[in-house]
Amino acid sequence: MALPSTEDIVDDLSFFDDWEDKYKYIIDLGKSLPEFDEAWRTQERLVKGCQSSVWIQPGNEQDPLKGEVLVFSVDSDAIIVRGLLGLVLAALNKKTPQEILDFDITAYFEELDLERHLSPTRGNGLRSIVNRIKGIAQAAV
Amino acid sequence: MSFDVAAIREQFPILKREIDGKPLVYLDNAATTQKPQCVIDALVDYYTTCNSNVHRGAHRLADEATRRFENARDIVKVFLNAPKREEVIWTSGTTESINIVANGLGQLLSPGDEVITTGMDHHANLVTWQQACKASGAILKTVPVTDDGELDQAAYDALLNDKTKFVAFPHVSNALGTVNPVKAMTAKAKQVGAWVLVDGAQGAAHGWADVQDIGCDFYVFSGHKLYGPMGVGILWGRESVLESWPVWRTGGEMIATVTLQESTWNVLPYRFEAGTPNVGDAIALGEAIRWFSALDHDAVIAHEEALLDHATALAKDFDGLTIIGNAKEKIGVLSFVLDQGHPADIGFLLDRQGIAVRTGDHCAQPLMARFNVPGTARASFAIYNTIEEVDALFVALRKVRSMLA
Numbered sequence: 001m002a003l004p005s006t007e008d009i010v011d012d013l014s015f016f017d018d019w020e021d022k023y024k025y026i027i028d029l030g031k032s033l034p035e036f037d038e039a040w041r042t043q044e045r046l047v048k049g050c051q052s053s054v055w056i057q058p059g060n061e062q063d064p065l066k067g068e069v070l071v072f073s074v075d076s077d078a079i080i081v082r083g084l085l086g087l088v089l090a091a092l093n094k095k096t097p098q099e100i101l102d103f104d105i106t107a108y109f110e111e112l113d114l115e116r117h118l119s120p121t122r123g124n125g126l127r128s129i130v131n132r133i134k135g136i137a138q139a140a141v
Numbered sequence: 142m143s144f145d146v147a148a149i150r151e152q153f154p155i156l157k158r159e160i161d162g163k164p165l166v167y168l169d170n171a172a173t174t175q176k177p178q179c180v181i182d183a184l185v186d187y188y189t190t191c192n193s194n195v196h197r198g199a200h201r202l203a204d205e206a207t208r209r210f211e212n213a214r215d216i217v218k219v220f221l222n223a224p225k226r227e228e229v230i231w232t233s234g235t236t237e238s239i240n241i242v243a244n245g246l247g248q249l250l251s252p253g254d255e256v257i258t259t260g261m262d263h264h265a266n267l268v269t270w271q272q273a274c275k276a277s278g279a280i281l282k283t284v285p286v287t288d289d290g291e292l293d294q295a296a297y298d299a300l301l302n303d304k305t306k307f308v309a310f311p312h313v314s315n316a317l318g319t320v321n322p323v324k325a326m327t328a329k330a331k332q333v334g335a336w337v338l339v340d341g342a343q344g345a346a347h348g349w350a351d352v353q354d355i356g357c358d359f360y361v362f363s364g365h366k367l368y369g370p371m372g373v374g375i376l377w378g379r380e381s382v383l384e385s386w387p388v389w390r391t392g393g394e395m396i397a398t399v400t401l402q403e404s405t406w407n408v409l410p411y412r413f414e415a416g417t418p419n420v421g422d423a424i425a426l427g428e429a430i431r432w433f434s435a436l437d438h439d440a441v442i443a444h445e446e447a448l449l450d451h452a453t454a455l456a457k458d459f460d461g462l463t464i465i466g467n468a469k470e471k472i473g474v475l476s477f478v479l480d481q482g483h484p485a486d487i488g489f490l491l492d493r494q495g496i497a498v499r500t501g502d503h504c505a506q507p508l509m510a511r512f513n514v515p516g517t518a519r520a521s522f523a524i525y526n527t528i529e530e531v532d533a534l535f536v537a538l539r540k541v542r543s544m545l546a
Binding site for chain 1: 484
């Protein structure tokens with residue numbers, strides 16, 4: 001399944017008045033993320049938070065227009081974190097390393113009014129995942 | 142005396158807060174309790190009227206600060222029923238207290254000695270002893286936890302022998318709420334000649350910290366879980382044991398005389414209080430204990446038991462909820478998992494409804510592994526919580542369950 005674009009996500013989420021609809025959207029996004037191979041839930045792919053765990057598998061592929069783009073498979077044992085990862089992937093998946101580095105993830109989460117989830121105190125690994133993705137992009141430019 | 146929860150709540154300004162337009166329901170008291178106005182005032186008053194360094198100034202402020210600081214030590218002595226005020230040592234909290242003992246007494250351990258901790262200790266009372274054992278060659282043994290979340294007393298008996306030098310266990314489990322039989326466990330350890338440390342991080346706030354009754358050698362707790370400020374706590378140790386190990390942290394108040402080559406050490410308690418102590422927080426902790434001790438203790442316990450009983454009854458009726466920890470003796474903690482949600486999901490969605498709980502491993506990863514859960518959601522209760530707040534938790538949990546379905 002193709003992820004919605006960041007523009008679509010900002011549109012969709014701004015449409016909701018109450019938190020329940022917003023989190024249902026995030027939960028649904030989490031459920032719709034491509035399945036992550038159970039065998040990939042290994043220590044090397046683990047980004048441990050104290051509240052939930054996140055796994056990431058980086059790869060790359062050729063985009064006919066852009067050249068090499070980075071591709072990430074991600075997973076979490078918490079469904080809301082999976083949904084938040086979906087928001088991250090909508091912004092950073094299948095992008096060139098330079099596009100990833102140029103993207104302001106903090107501003108994006110602020111626009112979604114979800115910046116609290118990026119806070120390091122959340123312990124959900126989301127901030128670490130973003131840093132990991134940016135690090136991989138940095139190494140690839 | 143009786144117990145008026147509305148009057149208690151009035152004294153806690155933070156309880157008037159709203160979260161996203163909903164009244165705050167604060168059920169994370171095992172992580173830290175809120176502070177009554179008198180504790181906040183004590184802290185502000187110290188910095189407003191007599192801030193200065195204790196024991197060393199030749200001026201009025203230092204006199205006043207020292208008097209308040211030492212008066213707070215006397216309050217703690219009475220609270221713990223400690224034989225001597227010199228045995229009451231200020232620390233930054235439970236974790237530092239245990240580190241002081243593990244690094245100090247750890248020097249007395251030899252290869253082949255045995256140290257016992259439990260499968261329900263939080264990391265501060267486990268990792269410290271792992272390290273002390275690695276450094277000394279002592280062997281670390283663990284009292285297993287039963288399916289109900291109690292310490293397996295038969296296994297504990299079997300672990301004790303004449304090689305057992307040290308035993309450490311929690312008074313109350315932070316993750317499960319289990320109240321351990323600390324007096325009986327201490328007595329058994331003393332029979333084989335071991336030193337005993339009771340981790341009172343979760344026990345002190347229930348007013349059960351009578352060290353002479355328990356019979357232990359060390360009792361430690363944090364001020365912030367006892368309605369006091371963060372950053373201050375207590376190490377109580379039996380005088381003869383505190384004096385038995387070589388000092389390992391030096392400087393400041395713990396010195397008696399110094400030449401360029403040699404130093405001698407101050408007497409207890411200062412021998413352990415290297416550097417400038419946390420004077421303001423110590424004074425405010427004294428005030429917290431004074432405030433807490435003035436309450437009707439039996440009524441406080443009855444109220445806390447009523448909260449947990451009500452929460453447990455609602456939890457047992459809640460489809461898809463499993464309580465983690467069903468010890469016969471429990472206080473203050475309802476730890477649980479839901480079939481349909483990771484604890485982190487539960488925490489997010491409760492927070493959005495104004496309900497503050499802790500989710501995760503509760504700094505007790507081996508215990509979570511024991512119950513084969515990634516963590517739990519934990520509602521923990523304090524004296525200012527109400528039956529209505531427990532009801533609100535379960536109304537909110539129904540919404541969580543439907544959203545995650």
